Amino acid sequence: MSEQELMPVFKAFAPDLISGIQFQADGLDINLAEPNLTLTSEPDLELAREAVITFTGTLPTGSSSLGWQWDEQFGESALRVSTATGEEIYTEYLQPGVPAGPFDITGAVKQSGFSIFANYIVIGFEHILPKGLDHILFVVGLFLLSSKLKPLIWQVSSFTLAHTVTLALGMLGIVTIPAAIVEPLIALSIVYVCVENLWSRNLSKWRPAVIFGFGLLHGLGFASVLTEIGLSPNHFITGLIGFNIGVELGQLTVIALCFLAVGVWFRNKAWYRSYITNPASIAIALMAGWWVFERTVYGV
DSSP states (O other), X not given: OOHHHHHHHHHHHHHXXXXXXXXXXXXXXXXXXXXXXXXXXXXXXXXXXXXXXXXXXXXXXXXXXXXXXXXXXXXXXXXXXEOTTSOEEEEEEEXXXXXXXXXXXXXXXXXXXXHHHHHXXXXXXXXXXXXXXXXXXXXXXXXXXXXSHHHHHHHHHHHHHHHHHHHHHHHTTSSOOOHXXXXXXXXHHHHHHHHHHHHOXXXXXXXXXHHHXXXXXXXXXXXXXXXXXXXXXXXXXXXXXXHHHXXXXXXXXXXXXXXXXXXXXXXXXXXXXXXXXXXXXXHHHXXXXXXXXXHHHSOO
């Protein structure tokens, strides 16, 4: 819709939006006025526009803490609380319907760096499990070539090092590649890994180097997630490290589940490759191949 068409639709929706928000000062509800909507100018209405919705409310005199929650139907939220001078006093990434606070707004109690660190670990982990199906299938593809620990460690270590580098470079704005390019290539990396599983019985000399290259792509994909959330400028390093650790824990969990599902029981069987590695690699390659087509033709 054009801005003129969208405004009356938004005004009709505003009461439902306000009713789904709980904003409290010292445990008491704050009444919010009718919100104001501002849209960025975008001549192509097929593209998403950034919308800024501004609420106003009056804090009771002497308020020392705030609490925030909105209905789970509105999705996830990244909460940033700043003073009038721009000093950030609280930051948290919230899952749908999860409340934040009460948190201190007087400056007497500082938010701990550990709580921010732990929050970003959860974000990183959840980006793999359960949200990152493409990253999950890539890791499963690595596992399928060999369920022995040493080859797997070589591959995962190469992948980890690479995506750590580009995650940092992407967040710092040093390397930026459009998602329309990165996402199809990530899907293509899954296809390659699984196709190689079919004709290679052992870890080749070049496989860790190839995995390193693919890790660079996946790191840019991780960076796009953090860019959407927006790392707190005051806690950039803390958030970056926490997110990366969360991603690693997610990947290790995927590998552990693979070991528990088939590796421990069947990896030494003569039929392991014929009945597990090959069929699973084919299935994953076909799914990822469709993603390559879909992300190339229809975008991301």
